[in-house]
C-alpha cells in the first residue's frame with residue numbers, strides 16, 4: 001500500500017500531549033474518569049509519548065533503508081533496559097509539555113514514571129552495557145539493531161527475610177508492556193534435535209540437510225530506542241519462543257489432542273526465564289537452547305532481509321553487515337552463519353568462511369575461569385547435530401593453520417583446540433568466537449592486556465591484529481541528565497548543555513572549580529540527592545541515614561571477587577573502634593550495600609546474611625549513634641541505581657586486582673561527583689588516570705602483585721601482625737554477630753584465613769582501612785571534598801558510552817551512514 005497518505009507530524013506542545021493523553025485513556029484503555037488509577041495514567045502518558053516515537057521510528061527505518069548503509073547487530077542474551085518513559089521524555093525533549101499537560105489534573109510526571117516496572121532482562125554490567133550501547137548508537141545515528149530474547153520472567157526480585165536473600169519471580173510482562181510492538185509477519189523458525197543427512201543435488205554436489213527436527217517459532221517484539229534530540233529511533237528486537245502449529249499427526253490420531261496441544265508448551269519454555277548467573281558456572285541444556293534460539297533467529301532475520309534485496313548474492317554482505325557478539329553467549333552464531341550460508345544458500349565452505357570471519361566480532365567480558373563457557377560435545381550433538389559437525393570442521397581447519405605456524409607442536413594444538421579433549425569433551429566457546437571473528441576486544445585497558453598476555457596469549461601470537469581494547473562507558477543521558485536533574489541544571493547553567501552529547505565538555509567545569517557560588521550549589525545538589533537516597537533507604541531498609549554523614553556505597557552483583565566481605569570487615573573495624581572509644585576526629589559514615597546473589601551461590605548468600613547481621617548490631621547499639629550506619633538495600637536494580645549514584649559520596653570499587661574486567665557502576669558514580677576508593681582493577685585504572693591520583697583513594701595490591709603473593713600468601717600471619725585486624729576477626733569468630741545462629745558464618749570467616757583464598761581479602765585489609773581513613777579525613781574537609789567531587793564529574797568525559805561506541809565504529813563496525 002504505497003498510496004497511503006503521509007500523516008502530519010504530531011505536535012509536541014502541552015495541549016497536544018493533553019489531547020493524546022485523554023484520547024489514550026478513553027479510546028485505548030477504555031477508562032472513565034472515576035475508574036482511573038495511577039497505572040492507567042502511566043500507560044496513557046506512555047502511549048502519547050510512544051506515538052511521537054513511532055513516527056520517528058518509521059522514518060529512521062525508511063532513511064536507513066534508502067541509504068543502503070552498512071549495519072551492525074548487537075547480539076546479546078541480556079539487555080538490562082530499566083524504565084523507558086523518563087528516557088523517552090528526555091530524548092524527545094517533552095518534559096515541559098508533559099508537565100503543562102499533567103498540571104491540569106494535579107499530576108506529577110515523577111509519580112507516573114514510578115508506575116513503570118524495570119525491564120530487567122539482564123544480570124548486571126554486561127546487560128546494562130548493552131542497553132547503554134543502544135542508547136549511544138541511536139544518539140550517534142548509527143544503524144545498529146539490538147537482538148535479544150524477550151524473557152517472560154526477568155531478573156528475580158530480591159527480598160530479604162531475616163537477613164537472607166529470597167528470590168521472587170519477576171513477571172514483568174503480566175500487565176502488558178506498552179513499549180513493544182509485536183511483528184508476527186517476521187516470525188522465524190528455529191530447529192533443534194534430529195540429525196544431518198547428506199544428499200547429492202541436481203548439479204551433482206554433495207549437500208547436507210538437517211532432518212527430523214523439532215521446530216520452534218521465534219516471534220519478534222520490537223522496542224524503540226530513541227536517540228537524544230536527533231529524531232533517530234533505532235530498534236531492539238527481542239524474540240519470543242512460540243510453538244509451531246504443525247501438530248504431529250500420530251498424536252492426533254491416537255486421540256491425544258489435548259496432550260498434544262499442551263506439550264507445545266515446551267517450545268515456549270525457551271524464552272520463559274533469564275538465567276540469573278553473573279560470571280558463574282553453567283551448562284544447562286535450556287541455556288544452550290536459548291543461545292541457539294537467539295543466534296539462529298537473528299541471523300535468519302538479517303539474511304532474509306538481505307536476500308529480499310540482493311537475492312542469494314552475498315558478495316557485498318561483509319561490506320554491509322557486522323555482528324557484535326556480547327561475550328560468548330551468542331557465539332554459536334559463528335557456526336550458525338556457516339550453516340545458513342552453506343545449507344540454505346548453498347555457498348561453498350571457503351566462501352562461507354570468508355563471509356563469516358569478515359562479519360563476526362567478539363567482545364570478552366571476563367577472565368574468571370568459571371565464567372568461560374564450555375558445552376559438552378555430547379549435549380551439543382544431541383541438541384544441534386548439524387552445528388557440532390560444522391564446529392568440528394572449523395576446528396580441523398583451524399588446527400591445520402596452527403600446525404603450519406608451529407609444525408610438530410601437538411601440545412600447542414591440544415591447548416588451542418576448540419574442542420577440549422577428555423572423558424567428556426567440551427566445546428570451548430571463547431575459542432570458537434576468536435577463530436570465527438575478525439575482531440576480539442576486552443572492555444578496559446588492563447583487561448585487554450591480561451587477555452593478550454594470559455588467557456588468549458597463543459591466539460594473540462597467531463593473530464595479533466585481531467586483538468583490541470574498547471574501554472566501557474555508560475550513557476550520560478540516563479546516568480546524569482535523567483537521574484540527576486538538579487546537577488544537570490547546575491551544569492547547564494555553568495558550562496552550557498553540550499556535555500549531554502559531548503561529555504568531554506565537562507572539563508569546562510575545571511575553570512569554575514574555585515567559584516564560590518558553584519561550590520555551594522554543588523553541595524546543595526548533593527545534599528538534595530542524599531536526602532532522596534536516605535528516604536529510599538529508610539523506606540526499604542528501615543535504617544536512618546544522617547545526610548551530613550559520608551554516604552559510602554557499594555552496589556553490584558554479590559561475588560567473592562568483588563569483595564563485599566572486605567567492605568563488611570571495614571565496617572566491623574569501625575564499629576570496634578567506636579566500642580574502644582577510639583573516635584577522635586571521627587567522620588560519621590553511612591554505609592550502603594546492595595546487589596543480588598546467584599541463587600545457587602552459597603558464599604555470596606552468606607555475605608548478604610553477614611552484612612544484615614552486622615547491620616542489625618551496629619544500627620541498634622546505643623554507643624554508635626550517628627557515627628556509623630550500615631544498610632543492605634533489597635532488590636538492587638537499574639531504577640534504584642538512578643537514585644543511588646546521584647546521592648553517593650564515596651564509591652566502593654574494591655575487587656581483587658585483575659578480576660573485574662571493567663566495572664561500569666564506577667563510571668556512573670564518578671559522573672555524579674562521587675569519589676572512588678578502589679584497587680588498580682578494570683576501568684578504575686583509567687578513572688584514576690583521568691581524575692588524577694589526588695582525587696582517588698587508591699589501595700591494595702596490583703594484579704601482578706596479587707599473582708606474585710599468591711605463591712606465599714599467609715593470611716594468618718597478616719592478621720596476627722595487625723592488632724586492629726585481629727580484633728575484627730575475634731569479634732567475628734566469637735559469634736558476636738550471630739548469637740542465636742551458631743556457626744552460620746564459619747565458612748565465610750574461614751575463607752579469610754585460608755592461604756588459598758583466591759580473592760586475598762586479608763592481603764588488602766590494612767591498606768583498605770588506611771585509604772578509608774584518608775577518605776574520611778578528606779570528607780571532613782568540606783572544601784577539599786567539594787573540589788574532589790567537582791573534578792570527578794569534570795574528568796568523567798572518557799566514560800561516556802558515546803566515546804566507546806565511536807571507538808567500536810571507527811575500529812570494528814566502520815558504519816558510514818553517509819554513503
Ligand code: CJW
Nearest residue numbers: 125126275277278279282365366661662663664
Ligand atoms: O561485564 C561488564 C564488566 C564487568 C564484568 C561483566 C561480566 O564482570 O567487569 O564491566 C561489562 O563489560 N558479566 C559477565 N561476564 N563479565 C557475565 C554475565 C552473565 C553471565 C556470565 C558472565 C551469565 C552466564 C554465564 C556467564 C550464564 O550462564 O547464565
